[in-house]
Amino acid sequence: VADTKQKLGNDVFQAAGVAQKYNCSLVRLDYQQEQGLVSSLPLGINQIKIQRSLTTSNVAVFVPFVTQELFQSGAAMYYGINAKSHNMIMLDRKQARCPNGLKLGTPGSGKSMSCKSEIVSVFLTTADDIFISDPEAEYYPLVKRLHGQVIKLSPTSRDYVNPLDINLNYSEDDSPLALKSDFVLSFCELVMGGKTGLEAIERTVIDRAVKAIYRPYLANPSPENMPILSDLHQALLDQHLPEADRVAQALDLYVSGSLNVFNHKTNVDIHNRLVAFDIKELGKQLKKLGMLIIQDQIWGRVTQNRSQGRATWYFADEFHLLLKEEQTAAYSAEIWKRFRKWGGVPTGATQNVKDLLSSPEIENILENSDFITLLNQASGDRKILSERLNLSADQQKCIDNSEPGEGLLIFENVVLPFSNPIPKNTQLYKIMTTRLSEVVEL
Numbered sequence: 001v002a003d004t005k006q007k008l009g010n011d012v013f014q015a016a017g018v019a020q021k022y023n024c025s026l027v028r029l030d031y032q033q034e035q036g037l038v039s040s041l042p043l044g045i046n047q048i049k050i051q052r053s054l055t056t057s058n059v060a061v062f063v064p065f066v067t068q069e070l071f072q073s074g075a076a077m078y079y080g081i082n083a084k085s086h087n088m089i090m091l092d093r094k095q096a097r098c099p100n101g102l103k104l105g106t107p108g109s110g111k112s113m114s115c116k117s118e119i120v121s122v123f124l125t126t127a128d129d130i131f132i133s134d135p136e137a138e139y140y141p142l143v144k145r146l147h148g149q150v151i152k153l154s155p156t157s158r159d160y161v162n163p164l165d166i167n168l169n170y171s172e173d174d175s176p177l178a179l180k181s182d183f184v185l186s187f188c189e190l191v192m193g194g195k196t197g198l199e200a201i202e203r204t205v206i207d208r209a210v211k212a213i214y215r216p217y218l219a220n221p222s223p224e225n226m227p228i229l230s231d232l233h234q235a236l237l238d239q240h241l242p243e244a245d246r247v248a249q250a251l252d253l254y255v256s257g258s259l260n261v262f263n264h265k266t267n268v269d270i271h272n273r274l275v276a277f278d279i280k281e282l283g284k285q286l287k288k289l290g291m292l293i294i295q296d297q298i299w300g301r302v303t304q305n306r307s308q309g310r311a312t313w314y315f316a317d318e319f320h321l322l323l324k325e326e327q328t329a330a331y332s333a334e335i336w337k338r339f340r341k342w343g344g345v346p347t348g349a350t351q352n353v354k355d356l357l358s359s360p361e362i363e364n365i366l367e368n369s370d371f372i373t374l375l376n377q378a379s380g381d382r383k384i385l386s387e388r389l390n391l392s393a394d395q396q397k398c399i400d401n402s403e404p405g406e407g408l409l410i411f412e413n414v415v416l417p418f419s420n421p422i423p424k425n426t427q428l429y430k431i432m433t434t435r436l437s438e439v440v441e442l
């Protein structure tokens with residue numbers, strides 16, 4: 001208590017200075033000391049009516065919805081933290097209108113890493129099946145660690161997958177053959193190469209051959225009756241037409257020539273719920289075929305799983321390999337459309353945004369993906385994507401020179417900046433990294 005008026009004045013001045021430091025201004029309560037004291041006691045009684053004006057910026061502090069959040073309940077999985085609000089991002093792709101996904105970013109931006117961490121979440125939180133198409137042989141340590149199955153397809157390996165495998169659920173229609181014939185056409189188209197694709201007559205002879213080779217299996221669906229490529233080759237020759245011969249000639253390299261890896265009955269039992277197809281050692285031409293065949297195998301599993309009510313996740317790394325070639329791209333676009341209805345959750349990871357927009361058919365893939373992870377982008381791609389996805393200038397900053405594992409997450413109509421760094425000192429990091437210096441031999 002001050003003993004002189006002068007001292008009191010000084011004390012008040014000092015107190016106001018302290019309050020000022022914390023952005024508060026003191027107001028004198030003339031003739032209201034008692035009410036002031038009562039109001040300051042923890043009684044919940046306010047006897048002082050003070051009014052002040054609030055400016056817009058002050059009010060904005062109290063508005064909670066300036067940042068968007070993604071926090072779904074149910075079987076939601078962790079996708080990192082919201083870089084703005086620092087809240088967790090939890091979402092369940094299977095709840096989306098369309099669960100298809102894409103991961104886009106420059107090399108080294110963390111696409112594969114993001115696939116891998118998603119795979120771990122799916123593996124641990126669901127009972128779904130997971131398939132990986134792995135052209136770089138980099139999923140091996142992770143899949144092994146989770147006791148999954150790695151199927152290595154290479155000209156020298158003894159693991160065989162038959163491209164002509166079919167199951168009776170293969171298609172929605174009565175006949176599974178129509179769809180299979182579509183696949184065989186894409187396969188032959190890729191084998192024959194050329195810009196123009198297959199001619200009408202060639203398509204007809206292939207379709208006829210497909211019908212012929214599946215007849216024994218459809219009559220008696222046991223594994224011995226499953227046709228292989230050499231049956232297709234023979235069925236083409238049997239037609240004695242120049243067009244059929246031409247296709248057969250092209251297939252010859254894959255039937256009796258040096259690229260005959262795919263001319264065998266499937267000898268791996270694809271039973272595991274986590275399966276990676278390692279196709280690194282298939283040469284350039286075979287790799288595309290390999291990816292096409294894997295997609296078809298996975299489709300086969302999707303159709304089987306549907307009858308058991310189980311979802312099937314499919315991760316296609318280096319997706320641009322499939323998009324570059326017209327035929328494989330068209331088949332992938334088809335998969336993107338078909339998978340959803342059958343409980344499939346496909347995800348493609350690619351560094352080439354331009355490939356994704358090269359034709360209206362492939363653009364469908366982008367349009368039919370409700371889950372997009374945008375990692376660091378090159379400036380050209382950033383511009384294209386911003387236009388396509390309506391990104392604001394602020395949002396674009398999140399994918400400009402961002403760190404690995406950081407970027408934008410787009411889920412249905414929500415766009416969030418996210419960050420999902422995986423600590424380097426964890427076991428998970430060690431089995432997921434692709435940096436040569438960090439890759440450990442397991």
Ligand SMILES: Nc1ncnc2c1ncn2[C@@H]1O[C@H](COP(=O)(O)OP(=O)(O)OP(=O)(O)O)[C@@H](O)[C@H]1O
Nearest residue numbers: 107108109110111112113404405421422433434435
């Ligand atoms: N979420 C993350 N947390 C921590 N480090 C990361 C993360 N994502 C990526 N990295 C680092 O970046 C490296 C490259 O990541 P990744 O292999 O996923 O790149 P990519 O985009 O698949 O590249 P490419 O196009 O060449 O396949 C990883 O080995 C890791 O060291």
Ligand SMILES: [Mg+2]
Nearest residue numbers: 111112113317
């Ligand atoms: Mg990668």
